[in-house]
Amino acid sequence: xKILLVDDSRAIAMVTTARLESYGHExxxxxxxxxxxxxxxxxxxxxILMDIExxxxxxxxxxxxxxxxxxxxxxxxxxxxxxxxxxxxxxLVTAIEAGGDxxxxxxxxxxxxxxxxxxxxxxxxxxxxxxxxxxKLQDQANRDGLTGLLNRRAMxxxxxxxxxxxxxxxxxxxLLMIDVxxxxxxxxxxxxxxxxxxxxxxxxxxxxxAVQANEDQMAxxxxxARYGGEEFSLVIPDAxxxxxxxxxxxxxxxxxxxxxxxTSNEAxxxxxxxxxxxxxxxxxxxxxQVFRLADELLYQAKDxxxxxxxx
Ligand code: GH3
Ligand code: MG
Ligand code: MG
Ligand code: MG
Ligand code: MG
Numbered sequence: 185x186k187i188l189l190v191d192d193s194r195a196i197a198m199v200t201t202a203r204l205e206s207y208g209h210e211x212x213x214x215x216x217x218x219x220x221x222x223x224x225x226x227x228x229x230x231x232i233l234m235d236i237e238x239x240x241x242x243x244x245x246x247x248x249x250x251x252x253x254x255x256x257x258x259x260x261x262x263x264x265x266x267x268x269x270x271x272x273x274x275x276l277v278t279a280i281e282a283g284g285d286x287x288x289x290x291x292x293x294x295x296x297x298x299x300x301x302x303x304x305x306x307x308x309x310x311x312x313x314x315x316x317x318x319x320k321l322q323d324q325a326n327r328d329g330l331t332g333l334l335n336r337r338a339m340x341x342x343x344x345x346x347x348x349x350x351x352x353x354x355x356x357x358x359l360l361m362i363d364v365x366x367x368x369x370x371x372x373x374x375x376x377x378x379x380x381x382x383x384x385x386x387x388x389x390x391x392x393x394a395v396q397a398n399e400d401q402m403a404x405x406x407x408x409a410r411y412g413g414e415e416f417s418l419v420i421p422d423a424x425x426x427x428x429x430x431x432x433x434x435x436x437x438x439x440x441x442x443x444x445x446x447t448s449n450e451a452x453x454x455x456x457x458x459x460x461x462x463x464x465x466x467x468x469x470x471x472x473q474v475f476r477l478a479d480e481l482l483y484q485a486k487d488x489x490x491x492x493x494x495x
Contacts, residue, residue, distance in 0.1 A: 185231055185305060188220060188227075190233065201213060207298070212229070217241030218240070221250060224262070225253065229262055230262070231262065231263050231265065231304055232263070234246065235267060235268065237269070245282075247264055247284050248282050250283070259318065263304035263305070263308055265284070269289075271289035275287070325338075333387050333391060333416070334407065334410070336412055338409065343359075344471065346419065346421040350465075351467075356423065357474060358461065358464075359428075359462050360419075360420070360459055361415065361417055361459065361478040361479060364386060364415075365457060365486075367379070367382075369448040374446075382444055386442075387416060390416050390435060394408045397420075402427055403427050403428075404422060405420075418431060428495065429493070436493050450489075457491070458491065460477075460481030461478065461481060462477035
């Protein structure tokens with residue numbers, strides 16, 4: 185365990201440190217509350233042993249401040265055990281109120297401290313597992329189950345905040361709506377299973393275009409999402425005007441170059457997409473406008489014969 189030992193007495197700290205180290209723990213000592221807060225900010229600890237009486241900031245106040253810092257991260261929690269010479273019920277109550285988890289007298293036998301530390305680590309480990317599971321759930325909630333791209337919900341959330349930023353800074357905001365051509369016929373001809381595989385290949389290809397545009401610094405922050413069914417989106421939050429046209433061309437070409445056989449896709453014979461590429465410099469408007477514009481452009485691309493983009 186990595187332990188932060190907070191005590192204004194160097195002598196006590198030395199003895200305690202030696203004991204804890206003999207059990208295999210790693211110990212950092214803070215001589216006062218401010219040092220404890222600084223160390224806590226710059227490092228991770230599994231446990232804090234907190235003195236109460238210290239000149240300046242006492243243990244209660246130090247604890248309150250550490251808890252306030254943790255408040256920014258919903259799953260963060262470092263167990264704090266108060267270790268004190270004055271073993272009173274009032275102190276116990278104040279310690280817990282301040283955000284401490286347990287309380288032990290300096291005269292308690294070594295085994296009691298060990299047992300309390302064990303209990304705290306057990307809770308901390310459980311909490312870490314929950315945090316991990318929560319992270320996985322969050323990721324699942326944001327991804328489309330078939331293609332692994334961001335889903336509509338996650339896209340909408342990101343778009344809302346990116347749009348607000350574009351409005352605030354007067355920056356252009358681009359959106360590409362990408363629709364697989366004659367995909368109903370693909371399903372009818374090759375079956376739904378093949379249709380699913382085709383959508384995965386198309387999604388991966390769109391994702392590659394996004395990654396490339398990011399890497400080239402052409403469109404930093406660009407991301408792909410599955411808008412729904414056989415429709416995908418590329419959101420381009422911060423690119424020079426005109427960049428969306430280049431990316432739309434790249435998508436159309438890259439999908440055709442996959443050369444996935446689709447005999448009933450008009451003259452092409454392979455899977456193709458049509459793209460509506462909208463770029464708006466928002467003065468004050470609503471994000472709906474950019475979706476409506478991209479949709480209109482997409483229908484124009486379909487009308488003009490598919491396997492192309494309109495911007
Ligand atoms: P257009 O070129 O005008 O876009 O024609 P289209 O046939 O692609 O358009 P339409 O909207 O008529 O059909 C879309 C098809 O996409 C119908 C639907 O069954 C299929 N589709 C949507 N989601 C999925 C999916 O997850 N898997 C499979 N296999 N098919 C899907
Ligand atoms: Mg003290
Ligand atoms: Mg469609
Ligand atoms: Mg349709
Ligand atoms: Mg379609």
